[in-house]
Amino acid sequence: MKKAVVLLSGGLDSATALYVAKNKGYRCFCLVFDYGQRHRREIGRAKKVASSAGCQIKVLKIALPIRSSSLIDKKIKIRQKCSPKDLNKIPSTYVPARNIIFLSFALSYAEGLGAEAIFIGAHAQDYSGYPDCRPEFFRAFDRVSAVGTKSGVENRKIKIFIPLLNKNKAQIIRLGNRLGVPFELTWSCYRGGNRPCGRCDSCYFRARGFREAGVIDASLK
Amino acid sequence: MKKAVVLLSGGLDSATALYVAKNKGYRCFCLVFDYGQRHRREIGRAKKVASSAGCQIKVLKIALPIRSSSLIDKKIKIRQKCSPKDLNKIPSTYVPARNIIFLSFALSYAEGLGAEAIFIGAHAQDYSGYPDCRPEFFRAFDRVSAVGTKSGVENRKIKIFIPLLNKNKAQIIRLGNRLGVPFELTWSCYRGGNRPCGRCDSCYFRARGFREAGVIDASLK
Numbered sequence: 418m419k420k421a422v423v424l425l426s427g428g429l430d431s432a433t434a435l436y437v438a439k440n441k442g443y444r445c446f447c448l449v450f451d452y453g454q455r456h457r458r459e460i461g462r463a464k465k466v467a468s469s470a471g472c473q474i475k476v477l478k479i480a481l482p483i484r485s486s487s488l489i490d491k492k493i494k495i496r497q498k499c500s501p502k503d504l505n506k507i508p509s510t511y512v513p514a515r516n517i518i519f520l521s522f523a524l525s526y527a528e529g530l531g532a533e534a535i536f537i538g539a540h541a542q543d544y545s546g547y548p549d550c551r552p553e554f555f556r557a558f559d560r561v562s563a564v565g566t567k568s569g570v571e572n573r574k575i576k577i578f579i580p581l582l583n584k585n586k587a588q589i590i591r592l593g594n595r596l597g598v599p600f601e602l603t604w605s606c607y608r609g610g611n612r613p614c615g616r617c618d619s620c621y622f623r624a625r626g627f628r629e630a631g632v633i634d635a636s637l638k
Numbered sequence: 639m640k641k642a643v644v645l646l647s648g649g650l651d652s653a654t655a656l657y658v659a660k661n662k663g664y665r666c667f668c669l670v671f672d673y674g675q676r677h678r679r680e681i682g683r684a685k686k687v688a689s690s691a692g693c694q695i696k697v698l699k700i701a702l703p704i705r706s707s708s709l710i711d712k713k714i715k716i717r718q719k720c721s722p723k724d725l726n727k728i729p730s731t732y733v734p735a736r737n738i739i740f741l742s743f744a745l746s747y748a749e750g751l752g753a754e755a756i757f758i759g760a761h762a763q764d765y766s767g768y769p770d771c772r773p774e775f776f777r778a779f780d781r782v783s784a785v786g787t788k789s790g791v792e793n794r795k796i797k798i799f800i801p802l803l804n805k806n807k808a809q810i811i812r813l814g815n816r817l818g819v820p821f822e823l824t825w826s827c828y829r830g831g832n833r834p835c836g837r838c839d840s841c842y843f844r845a846r847g848f849r850e851a852g853v854i855d856a857s858l859k
Contacts, residue, residue, distance in 0.1 A: 448703060479700055482669060482743055483750030507788050513749035517786055518742040521735050522703055528734035529704030554786035561782060565738055565775035567728050 418444045420532035421578075422523045425449045425467060425474065427459030429603040429623065430581055432466045433593035434538035437580040439470055440596055446530060447474040448523055452481055452512075455491060455609040462604040469599045477522060481512070508546050508618060510607055516549035520558055520577070527575045528568050540581040540589060542622060555579050586626025594632050601635035613637070639665045641753035642799075643744045646670045646688060646695065648680025650824040650844065651802055653687045654814035655759035658801040660691055661817055667751060668695040669744055673702055673733075676712060676830040683825040690820045698743060702733070729767050729839060731828055737770035741779055741798070748796045749789050761802035761810060763843060776800050807847025815853050822856035834858070 421443035425431045438445050449463040460476060467474035484490040516539065523535045539550040548554060559577050563569040581589050593600060605623040606613035613620050613636075627634040642664035646652045659666050670684040681697060688695035705711040737760065744756045760771040769775060780798050784790040802810050814821060826844040827834035834841050834857075848855040 475703055477701055477703060480698055481750075482696055482698060482747035507791075511788055512746075514742050514746035514787055517745060517782060518739070521739040521742045524738060525733075525735035526703035529702075548788055548791045549786040551785065554782065557778065557781040557785050560778040561738060561775065564772065564778050565770040566735055567732055567769055570728075570769045 418442070419534070420444045420446065420527075420530055421534040421536055422527045422530065422532050423447045423472070423536045424519050424523055424538070425463040426538070427456075427462035427466065427604045428538070428619075429593060429598065429600055429605060430538035430540055430589055431463075432538075432598050432600070432603050433589050433596065434536045434578075434580055435466065435470055435472070436593065436596040436598045438534070438536040438578070439472075443534060443536075445470065445472040445536075446526065446532065447472050448519075448526060449474060449476050450519060450522075451476055451478045452515075453484075456604065456607055458609065459604045462602055465602040466599060469602060475526070479518070479522075481518075483513075506546070507548065510618065511547055514549065516547070516554070517558070524562055524566060524575060528566055532575065533573070534576045534578055536578045536580065538581055539579055540584050540586075542585055546618075552582060555582070585629075586622050587629035590626050590630040590632050594630070600632075601638070603636060639663070640755070641665050641667065641748075641751055642755040642757055643748045643751070643753050644668045644693070644757045645740050645744055645759070646684040647759070648677075648683035648687065648825045649759070649840075650814060650819065650821055650826060651759035651761055651810055652684075653759075653819050653821070653824050654810050654817065655757045655799075655801055656687065656691055656693070657814065657817040657819045659755070659757040659799070660693075664755060664757075666691065666693040666757075667747065667753065668693050669740075669747060670695060670697050671740060671743075672697055672699045673736075674705075677825065677828055679830065680825045683823055686823045687820060690823060696747070700739070700743075702739075704734075727767070728769065731839070732768055735770065737768075737775070738779070745783055745787060745796060749787055753796065754794070755797045755799055757799045757801065759802055760800055761805050761807075763806055767839075773803060776803070806850075807843050808850035811847050811851040811853050815851070821853075822859070824857060 423435045423445045425447045447467040563574045605619045607617040608614045644656045644666045646668045668688040826840045828838040829835045
């Protein structure tokens with residue numbers, strides 16, 4: 418059975434990416450990162466999602482060299498109620514090089530496992546803000562995989578799949594719904610509270626996505 | 639004063655790269671990784687090298703997702719006495735995606751610090767074996783820095799300098815000697831012993847380099 422490494426965050430996008438990978442016939446090995454994020458709650462959710470999909474998961478603890486993001490430094494404010502003009506600005510939740518770091522570990526894991534693919538749940542709506550969610554970035558990283566790894570130079574390049582890249586949140590939710598993604602287990606809120614705050618970008622996009630998809634968000638029940 | 643992040647390993651190449659960066663007028667912030675390597679001794683050496691250069695150093699502890707290298711798994715044999723025909727084979731000391739991971743953290747650190755450059759001591763002799771030491775890899779990673787980071791998309795791309803790329807060991811030693819690199823503090827041996835084993839690739843290339851450069855290796859005194 419062909420193997421894939423799937424980057425999980427505990428959110429609904431990466432959970433959907435996992436179900437897409439399973440659906441394509443991959444045996445999936447999930448990775449989630451404990452990087453000092455405020456919303457550490459997402460790690461437990463990632464574990465539940467992996468387990469519901471019958472997959473292994475590894476939690477990698479990493480220390481980022483510097484705290485320069487509101488996602489890891491509680492002194493920096495998280496933006497509330499995103500206005501259309503803010504959408505083109507990189508928000509304070511941007512963590513320098515985060516996806517680059519995550520994909521590097523995924524590449525290392527995939528090479529060690531002999532996996533042929535990596536799945537990441539990045540998508541169109543993210544890349545209005547985060548540089549490391551844009552198609553150009555994934556093309557550049559794909560080249561790194563081709564020329565910077567043993568498997569790459571031996572013509573067994575590990576492929577990076579970004580199955581949600583061109584979808585908006587509502588389309589992702591519809592796809593996940595069809596694939597049986599357990600949305601009730603997922604966590605999107607950037608804040609570390611007991612319940613989603615309902616006001617950060619991530620809560621905002623989630624709520625709007627469910628509304629537009631005409632699906633009930635079972636996590637709020 | 640312009641800032642740079644310098645990847646240190648405790649070996650003589652990265653120490654020389656640090657002195658090149660200092661010589662170019664950068665205020666240097668060093669990074670060294672504790673990734674479960676057998677030769678953890680190199681971490682202490684990296685600290686000494688940074689301190690002798692008057693620079694800060696951060697030790698980042700990371701857990702690699704899988705042990706598939708003789709550098710981290712003592713059950714895998716480290717090659718001894720490298721023969722010319724072995725030189726084109728990727729050795730068992732290859733750690734999947736190691737430089738990709740290290741550069742990703744360096745990029746994150748540089749972005750957080752507002753540094754404009756990263757220095758890495760990779761060089762020509764390494765890339766006979768390690769894919770992530772080849773010019774194509776660095777070109778690909780440079781593109782990642784350009785399109786995958788906030789500084790990149792805002793036209794303040796963090797530059798990756800590989801000052802030793804086209805040098806052999808003897809040339810590096812001559813350069814380091816001129817710049818006052820404290821070679822006696824550096825550590826190259828892949829094994830974890832109290833003294834260099836004298837037989838692994840790394841010891842072999844170091845000894846040959848000093849001999850060819852006509853410099854005495856003060857670390858062996």
